[in-house]
Amino acid sequence: xxxxxxxxxxxxxEGYIPGYSHGKAPELSSHETFCILNASDRAAQxxxxxxxxxxxxxxxxxxTVPARRTRHxxxxxxxxxxxxxxxxxxxxxxESDVPIVVQHTRLDSRQADLALLSTVAYAAE
Amino acid sequence: xxxxxxxxxxxxxEGYIPGYSHGKAPELSSHETFCILNASDRAAQxxxxxxxxxxxxxxxxxxTVPARRTRHxxxxxxxxxxxxxxxxxxxxxxESDVPIVVQHTRLDSRQADLALLSTVAYAAE
Amino acid sequence: xxxxxxxxxxxxxEGYIPGYSHGKAPELSSHETFCILNASDRAAQxxxxxxxxxxxxxxxxxxTVPARRTRHxxxxxxxxxxxxxxxxxxxxxxESDVPIVVQHTRLDSRQADLALLSTVAYAAE
Amino acid sequence: xxxxxxxxxxxxxEGYIPGYSHGKAPELSSHETFCILNASDRAAQxxxxxxxxxxxxxxxxxxTVPARRTRHxxxxxxxxxxxxxxxxxxxxxxESDVPIVVQHTRLDSRQADLALLSTVAYAAE
Numbered sequence: 001x002x003x004x005x006x007x008x009x010x011x012x013x014e015g016y017i018p019g020y021s022h023g024k025a026p027e028l029s030s031h032e033t034f035c036i037l038n039a040s041d042r043a044a045q046x047x048x049x050x051x052x053x054x055x056x057x058x059x060x061x062x063x064t065v066p067a068r069r070t071r072h073x074x075x076x077x078x079x080x081x082x083x084x085x086x087x088x089x090x091x092x093x094x095e096s097d098v099p100i101v102v103q104h105t106r107l108d109s110r111q112a113d114l115a116l117l118s119t120v121a122y123a124a125e
Numbered sequence: 126x127x128x129x130x131x132x133x134x135x136x137x138x139e140g141y142i143p144g145y146s147h148g149k150a151p152e153l154s155s156h157e158t159f160c161i162l163n164a165s166d167r168a169a170q171x172x173x174x175x176x177x178x179x180x181x182x183x184x185x186x187x188x189t190v191p192a193r194r195t196r197h198x199x200x201x202x203x204x205x206x207x208x209x210x211x212x213x214x215x216x217x218x219x220e221s222d223v224p225i226v227v228q229h230t231r232l233d234s235r236q237a238d239l240a241l242l243s244t245v246a247y248a249a250e
Numbered sequence: 251x252x253x254x255x256x257x258x259x260x261x262x263x264e265g266y267i268p269g270y271s272h273g274k275a276p277e278l279s280s281h282e283t284f285c286i287l288n289a290s291d292r293a294a295q296x297x298x299x300x301x302x303x304x305x306x307x308x309x310x311x312x313x314t315v316p317a318r319r320t321r322h323x324x325x326x327x328x329x330x331x332x333x334x335x336x337x338x339x340x341x342x343x344x345e346s347d348v349p350i351v352v353q354h355t356r357l358d359s360r361q362a363d364l365a366l367l368s369t370v371a372y373a374a375e
Numbered sequence: 376x377x378x379x380x381x382x383x384x385x386x387x388x389e390g391y392i393p394g395y396s397h398g399k400a401p402e403l404s405s406h407e408t409f410c411i412l413n414a415s416d417r418a419a420q421x422x423x424x425x426x427x428x429x430x431x432x433x434x435x436x437x438x439t440v441p442a443r444r445t446r447h448x449x450x451x452x453x454x455x456x457x458x459x460x461x462x463x464x465x466x467x468x469x470e471s472d473v474p475i476v477v478q479h480t481r482l483d484s485r486q487a488d489l490a491l492l493s494t495v496a497y498a499a500e
Contacts, residue, residue: 005386005468005499011130013162013195013228014243023486027462037388037426037466051162051195070388070426070466087152091162091195091226093130101466101497103388108241109486111148111234113363116483117243118389118492122226124130136255138287138320138353139368176287176320212277216287216320216351218255233366236273236359238488242368247351249255261380263412263445263478264493301412301445337402341412341445341476343380358491361398361484367493372476374380 004040006099009124014104015050015090017076021109030109034094034121035072037101038065044096050084051091058082065100072105094121129165131224134249139229140175140215142201146234155234159219159246160197162226163190169221175209176216183207190225197230219246254290256349259374264354265300265340267326271359280359284344284371285322287351288315294346300334301341308332315350322355344371379415381474384499389479390425390465392451396484405484409469409496410447412476413440419471425459426466433457440475447480469496 018030038044047060061078065071075084075092084090094102102121107114143155163169172185186203190196200209200217209215219227227246232239268280288294297310311328315321325334325342334340344352352371357364393405413419422435436453440446450459450467459465469477477496482489 005384006497009130011162011164011226013160013226013245014158014197014230015160015195016197028485033389035388035390035464035466037386037468039386039424039426039432039468049164051164051193053194053196057164057193068426068432069428070390070464071428072389072391072464089160089195089197091160093162093164101386101388103494103497104243105389105492106241106243107490108239110153111238113238113486113488114483114490115232115239115241115365116481116490116492117230117241118479118481119228119244119369119494120388120497122131122228122245122248123497134255136287136289136351138285138351138370139283139322139355140285140320141322174289176289176318178319178321182289182318214285214320214322216285218287218289229368231366231368233364235278236363238363240357240364240366240490242355242366244353244369244494247256247353247370247373259380261412261414261476263410263476263495264408264447264480265410265445266447299414301414301443303445303447307414307443339410339445339447341410343412343414354493356491356493358489360403361488363488365482365489365491367480367491369478369494372381372478372495372498 004099006101007123008096010094010102010121012092012104012121017086018108018110019086023109028109032075032106033072035103036065037070040098041067042098044098044100046096049093129224131226132248133221135219135227135246137217137229137246142211143233143235144211148234153234157200157231158197160228161190162195165223166192167223169223169225171221174218254349256351257373258346260344260352260371262342262354262371267336268358268360269336273359278359282325282356283322285353286315287320290348291317292348293317294348294350296346299343379474381476382498383471385469385477385496387467387479387496392461393483393485394461398484403484407450407481408447410478411440412445415473416442417473418442419473419475421471424468
């Protein structure tokens with residue numbers, strides 16, 4: 001591949017982990033994910049910062065994605081420095097030392113049948 | 126953070142607040158949201174203009190997002206200068222005095238189980 | 251507003267009008283929409299071309315959006331030069347003489363509860 | 376049309392084919408699609424590379440889209456050099472010798488009523 005695809009700074013303005021679920025865990029649990037593609041030939045050292053409505057940002061949460069790999073990380077699973085509370089609006093900024101591509105997805109299974117949303121995140125220029 | 130992430134003018138061409146809902150209010154009420162991330166170190170003074178099919182635009186609606194904060198604003202809750210009617214197509218332009226990131230989400234609970242859509246808004250260059 | 255927001259050429263690579271529906275027509279009928287925002291001070295003369303898998307493109311379909319207005323047009327309702335068949339993959343290119351913003355949405359009500367998708371369309375540079 | 380619309384390198388960081396389905400096959404089977412629009416006057420020779428979490432990328436999968444045509448390709452149907460496993464996170468890079476537009480869609484029918492997501496893919500500059 002000619003040059004790595006992607007950017008090094010991304011933002012997701014929407015964020016909300018529904019507080020309950022229907023269906024088999026973990027695949028049908030309500031969750032929110034940021035999917036990272038690192039198509040480059042170097043491991044990506046990534047820092048995620050979480051923004052809230054009424055308090056200072058928390059982070060960085062550290063994530064590594066090896067060269068030529070994808071990782072789909074559930075915001076639900078972030079724990080260090082602290083978990084993200086459920087039923088709470090948040091946003092995120094994702095910064096990497098190599099170009100990556102970021103996509104945001106939510107599965108909401110609060111009612112009997114699940115709903116999905118997804119969008120490519122916003123890439124800073 | 127090196128420089129603020131985002132742009133100062135955004136547009137959402139889709140807009141529609143479903144007129145009824147199933148499920149517990151307010152979290153499962155049908156609603157449409159614009160999520161704002163202000164990752165900068167200055168408060169963002171934001172003006173929202175609503176466009177309709179058959180009459181002049183209405184606005185600006187004023188929203189403030191403090192430095193390093195996110196706000197997820199329901200179009201349902203905008204009231205000054207006037208509420209947005211339900212079951213009516215609209216669109217919006219969102220202008221800020223500092224760079225922000227905007228994402229658009231709808232939760233539609235008109236039928237027994239909810240549906241979701243989301244997309245990063247269109248950023249003017 | 252300083253200058254008109256948007257671009258003059260847009261593309262939607264996904265297109266599919268489900269062939270049947272549950273729920274009250276027309277709002278809960280399965281449909282696919284392109285939402286146009288014309289925030290400029292001039293009427294937009296728009297031409298839509300529909301691309302298929304196995305035959306030549308059809309169009310342009312003509313749409314006008316007055317200055318400072320939005321129109322949410324159902325692909326289901328396009329009829330001149332010919333309707334778009336149901337249950338058939340298609341794609342579209344939307345060209346305007348003034349800058350516009352385009353968003354693509356589908357409501358699928360083939361099963362008991364509806365599903366939604368939406369994305370800002372691709373803007374040519 | 377003045378010049379071909381689109382880009383030649385695209386990425387989709389999200390990828391997941393649900394492992395089971397409700398409803399009539401094939402249209403209501405759980406599936407994931409990349410929709411390609413080739414609005415140019417030359418056939419597009421396309422190579423798709425699939426990235427995984429824990430092994431080297433697989434590909435290219437070869438796809439041709441004739442001039443002035445669209446193709447909506449299910450990731451489910453890719454078989455050469457090897458099928459994509461179900462219930463497994465992946466990502467993709469799509470490269471073409473002529474400009475194309477790419478949109479990503481999933482239909483998830485694991486529960487009684489389907490869910491949808493869609494986004495324009497990320498276009499490399």
